[in-house]
Amino acid sequence: MEEHVIAEATVIGSRDRDGKLTIPKSPFSPGDKVFKADENLIRQMLGLTRGDVYIGMLDGQDIKVNLDANNLVQKHCSILAKTGSGKSYTGGVIIEELLDKDVPLLIIDPHGEYATLKYPNDDKPEALQRFGIEPRGYADKVTVYTPANKTLNPGADKLFRLNGINLSTKDLRQLFPDERAQNQSGILFEAISKLKEERDTYTIDDIIYEVGQDKSKVKWNVINMLESLNETGILSDNATTVYDLVREGHASIIDMKGVNPDLQQMIVAKLGSELFEARKLNEVPPCMLVIEEAHNYCPEKGFDKTVSTDILRTIASEGRKFGLGLMVVSQRPARVDKNILSQCSTQIIMKVTNPNDLKAISKGLENMSSNVEEDIKRLSPGVAMIVSNYIERPIHVIIRTRKSKHGGASVPVVQTSFIEKIRDPPAERKKTVTGMRGIGSLLKIKPEEIKKAAKKEKIEPLENKEEIEEKERKKELLETKNKQKGHKGQKEPKEN
Numbered sequence: 390m391e392e393h394v395i396a397e398a399t400v401i402g403s404r405d406r407d408g409k410l411t412i413p414k415s416p417f418s419p420g421d422k423v424f425k426a427d428e429n430l431i432r433q434m435l436g437l438t439r440g441d442v443y444i445g446m447l448d449g450q451d452i453k454v455n456l457d458a459n460n461l462v463q464k465h466c467s468i469l470a471k472t473g474s475g476k477s478y479t480g481g482v483i484i485e486e487l488l489d490k491d492v493p494l495l496i497i498d499p500h501g502e503y504a505t506l507k508y509p510n511d512d513k514p515e516a517l518q519r520f521g522i523e524p525r526g527y528a529d530k531v532t533v534y535t536p537a538n539k540t541l542n543p544g545a546d547k548l549f550r551l552n553g554i555n556l557s558t559k560d561l562r563q564l565f566p567d568e569r570a571q572n573q574s575g576i577l578f579e580a581i582s583k584l585k586e587e588r589d590t591y592t593i594d595d596i597i598y599e600v601g602q603d604k605s606k607v608k609w610n611v612i613n614m615l616e617s618l619n620e621t622g623i624l625s626d627n628a629t630t631v632y633d634l635v636r637e638g639h640a641s642i643i644d645m646k647g648v649n650p651d652l653q654q655m656i657v658a659k660l661g662s663e664l665f666e667a668r669k670l671n672e673v674p675p676c677m678l679v680i681e682e683a684h685n686y687c688p689e690k691g692f693d694k695t696v697s698t699d700i701l702r703t704i705a706s707e708g709r710k711f712g713l714g715l716m717v718v719s720q721r722p723a724r725v726d727k728n729i730l731s732q733c734s735t736q737i738i739m740k741v742t743n744p745n746d747l748k749a750i751s752k753g754l755e756n757m758s759s760n761v762e763e764d765i766k767r768l769s770p771g772v773a774m775i776v777s778n779y780i781e782r783p784i785h786v787i788i789r790t791r792k793s794k795h796g797g798a799s800v801p802v803v804q805t806s807f808i809e810k811i812r813d814p815p816a817e818r819k820k821t822v823t824g825m826r827g828i829g830s831l832l833k834i835k836p837e838e839i840k841k842a843a844k845k846e847k848i849e850p851l852e853n854k855e856e857i858e859e860k861e862r863k864k865e866l867l868e869t870k871n872k873q874k875g876h877k878g879q880k881e882p883k884e885n
């Protein structure tokens with residue numbers, strides 16, 4: 390039988406003299422020669438000629454993919470994928486690259502995954518060699534802040550505190566996310582105005598006292614919220630400012646471990662506003678704000694209402710003009726404010742299977758072919774589809790190994806039980822172990838334990854050597870005893 394190799398090709402176009410991609414006006418002739426594209430041509434065609442953020446290798450090719458740092462930061466980027474698909478890992482890769490370029494970063498880290506940026510990756514060297522990188526820790530460039538305390542978060546370097554002196558109505562309004570809060574903020578406004586008239590400095594306790602003087606019943610809601618805020622201990626006269634957090638070549642991580650969600654959103658709202666104002670006045674260097682689990686801080690309308698959505702929306706739409714970039718990471722694209730997602734001109738998409746999330750992603754991708762959803766569903770682990778305003782078409786990239794340690798590794802719920810170890814001993818043990826004999830001594834497990842576990846697993850274990858010998862010894866002893874008994878007890882044949 391004759392075999393034919395058939396390939397399906399799509400015409401991308403050709404570059405004209407100005408470097409623009411144009412579709413050829415005349416069709417190819419049957420029998421035209423086909424050439425293998427070299428690296429240069431592929432780079433040119435895909436628009437991968439510039440870029441300094443090394444993110445990985447083009448899938449199926451030996452070509453490094455570098456994204457453009459300025460484009461990535463100024464024009465924002467999103468990392469979207471279902472849980473466990475490698476969003477935080479990829480976020481870490483980009484953060485490493487930006488730190489190498491001394492871009493200041495402020496990272497909102499709900500699960501405390503980014504503190505490990507401090508330590509070099511201790512994975513197998515082959516994984517790093519494959520991508521031509523060396524392990525590196527960023528301890529000198531990373532500071533971890535906790536809005537909680539050192540007991541809840543012993544790994545943190547510093548405490549994160551908000552200014553508790555002379556709080557304005559605007560500051561506290563962020564506590565009241567919903568519309569019903571109108572008359573509550575009225576009471577606050579009155580109390581704070583009075584305090585401002587009377588003294589130069591006042592604390593939250595003074596505000597609570599003043600609100601308490603109000604005659605309406607609504608005041609109790611206000612007092613309750615102020616008290617709750619006071620109890621968190623987040624307010625201090627030694628506040629952390631954006632000037633402390635945003636520094637050249639430095640990443641500040643706000644590790645939200647142990648902080649209640651309302652307070653987390655308030656912190657993001659406050660930091661976002663301060664950062665935006667500071668950038669407008671050029672008081673801090675151009676930087677990037679990284680929001681992990683963004684669906685919690687800027688949810689899509691109808692899902693939730695948070696105090697941080699508005700400022701994040703403002704940063705997404707106006708941050709570019711002021712050199713304030715946004716990186717949005719989420720496992721639920723459908724639940725992230727779509728105004729924010731649509732402003733991200735680089736989208737890094739990893740495996741997604743939820744139909745709503747797929748729709749939310751594909752809606753945001755303009756002029757994409759119809760099978761993009763199918764492509765996203767089929768992405769392999771560690772591979773991302775990258776769509777960017779300056780890359781000609783979506784590319785598939787194998788995300789490179791991290792230089793620093795990844796902190797979001799999955800935690801096994803069920804530890805490998807030792808009976809599994811017995812059933813499937815590692816290769817080097819298999820050589821010396823036949824069946825389960827002697828496994829107890831190899832694994833330093835007592836024979837009783839093996840028996841107990843085997844009974845639970847309904848397996849008949851072979852006893853170890855000592856046990857067998859012991860049994861045989863006992864058997865022999867018993868037989869000898871029986872024999873002796875037999876001799877003694879044997880009745881003499883009766884003589885007739």
Ligand SMILES: Nc1ncnc2c1ncn2[C@@H]1O[C@H](COP(=O)(O)OP(=O)(O)OP(=O)(O)O)[C@@H](O)[C@H]1O
Pocket residue numbers: 470471472473474475476477478479720770771772787788789790791795797798799
């Ligand atoms: N490019 C990669 N190379 C090697 N390992 C990877 C890569 N991407 C992801 N992983 C591995 O996959 C696991 C999950 O990755 P990650 O923590 O980034 O998932 P996630 O999408 O952030 O999940 P979640 O939504 O739960 O936060 C990690 O333990 C990591 O080691």
Ligand SMILES: [Mg+2]
Pocket residue numbers: 476477478502797
């Ligand atoms: Mg994650």
